[in-house]
Amino acid sequence: MSKCIVICSGGLDSTTLLYDIHNNPKMEIVGVLSFNYGQKHKKELLCAAKTCKKLKLEHKIVDLSGIKDLLKSALTTNQAIPEGHYADPNMKLTVVPNRNMIMLSIATGYAISNGAKRVFFGAHGGDHAIYPDCRAEFIRQLTMATEICDYIPVTIEAPYINRNKTDIVKLGLLMGVPYQDTWTCYKGRKLACGKCGSCVERLEAFTKNNIKDPIKYE
Amino acid sequence: MSKCIVICSGGLDSTTLLYDIHNNPKMEIVGVLSFNYGQKHKKELLCAAKTCKKLKLEHKIVDLSGIKDLLKSALTTNQAIPEGHYADPNMKLTVVPNRNMIMLSIATGYAISNGAKRVFFGAHGGDHAIYPDCRAEFIRQLTMATEICDYIPVTIEAPYINRNKTDIVKLGLLMGVPYQDTWTCYKGRKLACGKCGSCVERLEAFTKNNIKDPIKYE
Numbered sequence: 505m506s507k508c509i510v511i512c513s514g515g516l517d518s519t520t521l522l523y524d525i526h527n528n529p530k531m532e533i534v535g536v537l538s539f540n541y542g543q544k545h546k547k548e549l550l551c552a553a554k555t556c557k558k559l560k561l562e563h564k565i566v567d568l569s570g571i572k573d574l575l576k577s578a579l580t581t582n583q584a585i586p587e588g589h590y591a592d593p594n595m596k597l598t599v600v601p602n603r604n605m606i607m608l609s610i611a612t613g614y615a616i617s618n619g620a621k622r623v624f625f626g627a628h629g630g631d632h633a634i635y636p637d638c639r640a641e642f643i644r645q646l647t648m649a650t651e652i653c654d655y656i657p658v659t660i661e662a663p664y665i666n667r668n669k670t671d672i673v674k675l676g677l678l679m680g681v682p683y684q685d686t687w688t689c690y691k692g693r694k695l696a697c698g699k700c701g702s703c704v705e706r707l708e709a710f711t712k713n714n715i716k717d718p719i720k721y722e
Numbered sequence: 723m724s725k726c727i728v729i730c731s732g733g734l735d736s737t738t739l740l741y742d743i744h745n746n747p748k749m750e751i752v753g754v755l756s757f758n759y760g761q762k763h764k765k766e767l768l769c770a771a772k773t774c775k776k777l778k779l780e781h782k783i784v785d786l787s788g789i790k791d792l793l794k795s796a797l798t799t800n801q802a803i804p805e806g807h808y809a810d811p812n813m814k815l816t817v818v819p820n821r822n823m824i825m826l827s828i829a830t831g832y833a834i835s836n837g838a839k840r841v842f843f844g845a846h847g848g849d850h851a852i853y854p855d856c857r858a859e860f861i862r863q864l865t866m867a868t869e870i871c872d873y874i875p876v877t878i879e880a881p882y883i884n885r886n887k888t889d890i891v892k893l894g895l896l897m898g899v900p901y902q903d904t905w906t907c908y909k910g911r912k913l914a915c916g917k918c919g920s921c922v923e924r925l926e927a928f929t930k931n932n933i934k935d936p937i938k939y940e
Binding site for chain 1: 755782784785789792793818821822826830834835854855857859860864867868870872
């Protein structure tokens with residue numbers, strides 16, 4: 505058994521990843537981390553908690569609301585969430601500077617403290633264009649640092665780095681992932697907006713799989 | 723002018739570094755970060771605040787107390803702080819798993835949000851033996867990740883990586899650093915204990931410079 509930590513935001517990609525690893529008989533998930541970094545769509549954290557409860561996994565929501573004022577992003581400030589296609593240049597406004605390294609570094613420390621040597625997260629191919637910290641090259645460099653940050657090496661792994669959201673939903677549907685338990689919309693209102701880049705990408709993934717997204721939209 | 727962020731714990735090394743960079747006419751410090759990660763010696767944060775006020779620098783104490791329970795270390799738990807020489811094997815108990823990467827990743831995000839391209843921190847030669855994340859190799863690998871984590875590269879720099887604490891105090895004394903404004907003891911009581919590894923190393927650095935440490939000991 506290989507002990508690992510999984511980062512799960514409560515979104516579609518990382519929830520699929522969590523089921524995927526949970527289903528793997530060679531893996532033992534010693535803990536799941538979600539992060540509150542002041543995002544408007546905190547609802548995703550409740551989804552992550554629900555999934556972990558269903559799967560009977562140890563779950564921690566890490567309170568990083570103290571860094572909200574340090575990092576400028578439309579996700580955490582009064583700035584409006586841009587609408588349109590997720591690959592549009594204005595989606596850059598939704599980048600939270602260095603968010604992935606911040607979350608992965610904490611997950612690595614948590615792994616070390618719990619005897620786990622692997623940290624999984626849900627970065628995927630569709631993210632590359634606008635999120636520099638979702639690229640394979642970035643993950644490769646970061647894992648070279650996490651391998652020497654302590655006495656025991658920890659690796660950072662993003663199994664979906666070469667898949668897009670459509671592929672991920674396809675895989676999730678095969679595993680029976682209950683997508684009604686996931687939250688994607690950046691706006692974090694009662695219902696998903698269906699217009700922000702994140703919603704547009706999600707809807708596209710379900711359409712391409714010829715299935716209706718089980719969550720409700722405004 | 724080169725814009726930078728400096729991490730300052732309020733301890734001897736990073737306070738010296740802060741004066742050093744502040745004195746450099748080519749550098750512009752856009753912000754100083756200190757971290758509350760649940761350490762027993764929170765008094766150091768007040769020292770950092772005092773120094774920043776004196777130097778008229780923007781200072782933020784980042785509240786990471788939410789990660790305290792995730793990272794096992796004698797610095798943050800009920801476990802007793804080990805006494806003795808700072809190079810002794812029992813000092814490993816004072817390692818906070820991946821602390822430096824956690825602090826540096828947040829400082830990098832803060833740098834990106836403020837147009838700074840350099841992040842400085844006070845890792846030094848004397849730390850190598852017991853702290854894996856103070857080694858030059860670790861810093862080299864990490865900076866290769868921070869250089870590609872965003873659209874604009876950020877470098878991590880540890881100018882004292884090849885100096886020991888005695889060298890650092892020597893430099894600080896030349897610059898007139900008021901060492902009474904720094905806190906080193908891991909125990910965080912009213913006065914410094916003089917017995918923990920951190921105190922022992924500090925006292926040794928002053929003794930080797932033939933000068934009395936201006937702070938009071940128990």
